[in-house]
Amino acid sequence: MPGSPEILTEARRLRDHFADQGGLVVKAEVLQPAETLLDLYGEDIRARAYLTSDPLRGEMVLRPDFTVPVVQMHMETHAEPARYTYSGKVFRKQESDETRANEYVQVGYEVFDGQNPAGADAEVFATIAAGLDGLPVRAATGDIGILTAAVRGLQTTDARKAALLRHIWRPGRFKALLKRYGGAEMPASRAALLAADDPFAEAGPDIGRRSREEVAARIDALRADAAAAPIAGEEIGLIDAILSLRETCPNVLSALRDIAVDMPAVRDAVGRMSARLDALAARGIDVEALEFEGSYGRTSLEYYDGFVFGFYASDRPDLPPVATGGRYDALTARLGQGRAVPAVGGVIRPDLVMGLSC
């Protein structure tokens, strides 16, 4: 049961733990306006969250997490630095696995502090880890910021970089784009279009809101792309190398420093990772044993854009993670209407904690 007394007691224990670290206890409405989430995640959110419509307020959603309302609240009211904690149910549709809960409690800890990002990353990770102290869990970590820095540093056009960055969270499409920009043959229909004297010769009637000018603009963009040099195989090799990293943090750091020699654009991101590892070690985390995966956190909810982590039941890889978290600077920029606040946070599921301890 999602709201059993045992789970609520455990949730209370975790929330008190987060409050002891300085988290201000905040609440959020169960029923949230859906507009922000739809804008952020598009159609995917309909498959994952319960949307409903209100005759006066428009589309509403049963909160799928607390992060968005907490960010909105922070952007409207509070000054940095700030720490928040909350506890409450979230609701997620399960379209393919009936055994997974569609309603469960999350207890979270969010830090808005731009002074020392490495320290804030380490603080959130260590605080979550302390909440799970003594339980049989293993941690996984990653850093989306290294991948985005590598993409930004590619020797290619801005349009290609923007397209790759847009699909960081969709690994299949990302890979296909990288392959094409690396010189793979373009589809026959595109080659024919670009070779045509009058691309609009068989265009048919102009209908709908996407105008002929927009079509012409894209043809220009396709021409420019066809004229651009392919991304060098060495650079694509470096991206693949980053994505396939799967080692302990110190080994990954050393591999990334080697990569940074050939790809100086990732140097700052690697420096941030190094500072984070120092901050984690200073908080007593055994970074020598901490796992790092280069492609960790590339799920389809575009959310985390830096440090990412999850805690998993050691002997139950089939279960969802007991805790997850990460940095979401881009989200605060999107929700803050120009004002961005570096932010990092994490959540624990007390129901899964209970499953581990008994």
Added chain:
Amino acid sequence: MLKLGVPSKGRLMDKTFQWFGQRGVTLRKSGSDREYAGAVDGIDGVELVLLSAGEIPRELAAGNIHLGVTGTDLLREKLANWDSRVAELAPMGFGRADLIIAVPQAWVDVDTLDDLDAAAAAFRGQHGLRLRIATKYHRLVREFLRDHGVADYQLVDSQGATEGTVKNETAEAIADITSTGETLRANGLKILNDGLIHASQATLFRGRRAGWTDDQRQKLKALQLVLGI
């Protein structure tokens, strides 16, 4: 008693009756033409239930009917995890229709999903809204586009005359059923080269819901023997 759900009208019903008839089982409406009661000859213990084709997936999953005839498109759209809830007994070879994605012919730059994705990104930048795709097959279309990494679109519900939504500017593209593509062309639309979401046909399904009696299982075996499936 084994309950067999069959679409209650139109070509789908006629073709289903024909398909069973050719295999020695006669299905017919009983009473007047307006009544949705049916009768079965040629095998014992099978009861005919006439239903709207769209309701058959739900009734199968709920166990209210044991067997049912409907299109694979409707079934997959309406039942999450469809293959754990029903089993295909026999594709029936009629009612063929493809669920496809179509865009205006005027979009000479869009021929693949990759193009659609790029056009959607540019459209959102230009118009401030996600590219709208009109459909009634929300689940199938969303899963397909997610699997193929298409972003910056939104689905708008269209329960009929979907081909007209682009001209009417309530959508920029559509995802709909087509058999020949004639209506699409007449409405200034074209099918994406890799835009086939699902090739559907009428299919005989059995529900997987637990609680079948031995008698019902034997009836099913007998029916399968007669039908040769």
